[in-house]
Amino acid sequence: MTSDENGLLALKQVVKHFDISGGLLDQLRLEKGKITRHRTTVKAVNNVSFTIAPGETFSVVGESGCGKSTLARTTLGIYPPNSGKILYRGERIDNKNAQQMLPFRRKMQMIFQDPYASLNPRKTVMQTLEEPVVFHNPSISSGQVKDRVAAVMSNVGVDPKWAGRYPHEFSGGQRQRISIARALMVDPEFIVADEPVSALDVSIQAQILNLLMEAQEQRGLTYMFITHDLSVVEHISTRVAVMYLGTLCELSPAKALFNSPRHPYTQALLSAIPKLGRKKSGHIKLKGEVPTPINLPTGCVFHGRCIHADQRCVEEIPEERTVENKVSVACHGVEEGRI
Amino acid sequence: MQHLLEVNDLEVKFGLRFGDLTAINGISFSLDKSERMGLVGESGAGKSVTGFAIINLISKPGFISGGRVMFNGRDLTALSDEAMRDIRGNHISMIFQDPMMTLNPVLTIGTQMVETLLAHRSITRTEAKSIALEKLKKVQIPSPEKRLAQYPHEFSGGMRQRIVIAIALLTDPEIVIADEPTTALDVVSQVTEKIAVMYAGKIVESGPTDQVVNDPKHPYTQGLIKALPGSLQPGAKLNQIPGMMPTLTDIPPGCAFNPRCPLSDTICRQQEPPFIIINGATRRVACHMAKPDPSNGTT
Numbered sequence: 001m002t003s004d005e006n007g008l009l010a011l012k013q014v015v016k017h018f019d020i021s022g023g024l025l026d027q028l029r030l031e032k033g034k035i036t037r038h039r040t041t042v043k044a045v046n047n048v049s050f051t052i053a054p055g056e057t058f059s060v061v062g063e064s065g066c067g068k069s070t071l072a073r074t075t076l077g078i079y080p081p082n083s084g085k086i087l088y089r090g091e092r093i094d095n096k097n098a099q100q101m102l103p104f105r106r107k108m109q110m111i112f113q114d115p116y117a118s119l120n121p122r123k124t125v126m127q128t129l130e131e132p133v134v135f136h137n138p139s140i141s142s143g144q145v146k147d148r149v150a151a152v153m154s155n156v157g158v159d160p161k162w163a164g165r166y167p168h169e170f171s172g173g174q175r176q177r178i179s180i181a182r183a184l185m186v187d188p189e190f191i192v193a194d195e196p197v198s199a200l201d202v203s204i205q206a207q208i209l210n211l212l213m214e215a216q217e218q219r220g221l222t223y224m225f226i227t228h229d230l231s232v233v234e235h236i237s238t239r240v241a242v243m244y245l246g247t248l249c250e251l252s253p254a255k256a257l258f259n260s261p262r263h264p265y266t267q268a269l270l271s272a273i274p275k276l277g278r279k280k281s282g283h284i285k286l287k288g289e290v291p292t293p294i295n296l297p298t299g300c301v302f303h304g305r306c307i308h309a310d311q312r313c314v315e316e317i318p319e320e321r322t323v324e325n326k327v328s329v330a331c332h333g334v335e336e337g338r339i
Numbered sequence: 340m341q342h343l344l345e346v347n348d349l350e351v352k353f354g355l356r357f358g359d360l361t362a363i364n365g366i367s368f369s370l371d372k373s374e375r376m377g378l379v380g381e382s383g384a385g386k387s388v389t390g391f392a393i394i395n396l397i398s399k400p401g402f403i404s405g406g407r408v409m410f411n412g413r414d415l416t417a418l419s420d421e422a423m424r425d426i427r428g429n430h431i432s433m434i435f436q437d438p439m440m441t442l443n444p445v446l447t448i449g450t451q452m453v454e455t456l457l458a459h460r461s462i463t464r465t466e467a468k469s470i471a472l473e474k475l476k477k478v479q480i481p482s483p484e485k486r487l488a489q490y491p492h493e494f495s496g497g498m499r500q501r502i503v504i505a506i507a508l509l510t511d512p513e514i515v516i517a518d519e520p521t522t523a524l525d526v527v528s529q530v531t532e533k534i535a536v537m538y539a540g541k542i543v544e545s546g547p548t549d550q551v552v553n554d555p556k557h558p559y560t561q562g563l564i565k566a567l568p569g570s571l572q573p574g575a576k577l578n579q580i581p582g583m584m585p586t587l588t589d590i591p592p593g594c595a596f597n598p599r600c601p602l603s604d605t606i607c608r609q610q611e612p613p614f615i616i617i618n619g620a621t622r623r624v625a626c627h628m629a630k631p632d633p634s635n636g637t638t
Contacts, residue, residue: 064495171583173583202566204583206577231569232568234573235573235574274528275529276525276528276552276564289481
């Protein structure tokens with residue numbers, strides 16, 4: 001396999017389940033006079049495959065609880081997958097130990113949602129920013145580190161004079177800039193951003209999105225962007241993956257997805273985007289609630305809420321199929337041409 | 340005509356060692372029966388404090404330092420604690436930002452709903468339970484009977500928010516104040532009839548929602564709307580408002596928005612802008628650069 005066909009990063013049939021059964025005693029249950037042992041697993045990510053090309057902004061969207069954040073963390077190796085493969089430039093990284101992962105960690109960084117929780121309150125900005133550089137380049141001189149911190153700080157629009165301050169002395173927007181600076185310190189190629197602007201006001205959100213787009217242009221970064229804000233997704237993405245209950249239901253170039261969503265879930269999701277000054281219209285209301293990822297529905301995970309569902313959808317798990325140029329959809333209805 | 344709620348020149352201060360900080364600086368608006376109004380602005384503009392001030396829940400060192408909140412002809416700022424508790428429970432309720440913080444984690448939803456009702460009405464437990472059930476149905480919680488016996492952690496985030504709404508509706512209040520953490524201008528524009536934009540403790544623009552979002556007059560409102568990603572070609576640089584909202588300790592003289600304003604002039608740094616009425620009496624803008632309606636002039 002060449003690194004070309006695998007893009008910068010590729011996930012192949014990745015599965016991530018969490019065992020939440022607890023201790024042995026929690027697992028025992030009395031059933032029909034017999035004691036049986038039950039295991040409870042949260043099936044957060046199920047059989048997800050995609051490839052991210054260099055320089056792309058690949059967005060993952062879906063409701064809260066659909067497994068987006070787990071997918072992001074599994075991609076970076078923060079959670080080991082239960083099965084499947086993760087390839088970085090064609091090389092498998094999901095089976096590497098901490099030592100072997102080090103060179104990859106430098107290339108892959110993460111920006112978290114909550115700028116209040118993701119910075120250590122007891123470290124100054126300088127300490128937070130110099131740590132990743134020193135960790136990955138133990139031989140670097142302290143002068144070089146200081147220069148680098150100052151350069152990256154001014155790059156993200158935080159005055160380097162403030163390097164001695166603590167996170168609580170900054171506003172939410174400034175803190176998110178510092179989180180971005182921390183990710184940029186080691187000169188990564190690939191950044192996973194998990195809801196980086198959802199805790200911010202629109203005016204500040206615009207500043208941070210501009211900063212991320214500028215950094216991408218200057219440094220040739222590749223982004224995996226996790227968010228539930230569809231207007232943000234439409235604005236920044238090259239391609240979009242729509243996730244429902246741990247499964248990808250549609251994967252399309254952003255323009256195609258927003259112009260003509262194929263999967264019934266994508267259609268419902270897009271119809272819910274609030275548009276400024278426009279009164280609610282054509283909002284597809286889904287019946288029911290998102291089922292729990294503990295007891296996944298049979299067949300298509302969306303069938304219980306889908307108006308097009310038939311017997312096949314209840315029984316058979318739909319496979320991801322390319323319907324046209326780069327648009328792939330996992331839906332029996334779309335495949336059969338009835339949606 | 341008497342409005343259901345009329346806020347007049349409301350002022351909230353926080354008394355601190357080095358002096359009083361003004362969080363709400365003389366805001367006025369009114370709300371009629373079954374009307375929906377949105378109060379928008381960045382975090383720190385004073386939206387939540389306004390909500391808390393209406394139901395007199397400002398806690399020390401904060402205090403209402405001026406103005407009136409008239410509800411059905413009564414000034415809420417002058418009511419006794421006991422009279423205010425009656426207003427709060429039965430007439431005005433509030434939905435807070437974080438549903439996980441609002442709900443008690445160690446009590447079932449049913450207990451919390453029944454207790455709320457029993458505190459405000461002289462009814463039996465059974466009656467309270469049936470009202471609770473009815474409200475859960477109203478906010479579309481599936482199998483409400485079963486859900487009443489469950490704890491907050493057994494619900495998803497969306498369901499929890501609906502339960503908080505059901506609790507706010509329990510006593511059939513006349514006004515519900517819903518407090519949101521961020522600006523969410525796009526959402527507000529879809530569900531409200533009128534809008535007031537707040538900046539640094541003041542209302543800078545108000546009017547019918549469609550007019551304000553389609554033809555904003557204040558540079559701050561214009562900036563907020565232009566910053567939304569929806570209006571531009573994908574990938575284009577978003578319009579950002581430079582800088583950030585001043586903290587209460589250093590609100591600039593003149594117009595508080597002037598350091599961030601593209602139209603700022605000498606007068607903006609010296610004088611606070613008065614409210615200008617445009618389009619009849621429905622729209623008001625506090626900006627030196629906005630053009631008054633020829634027929635009206637300034638207030």
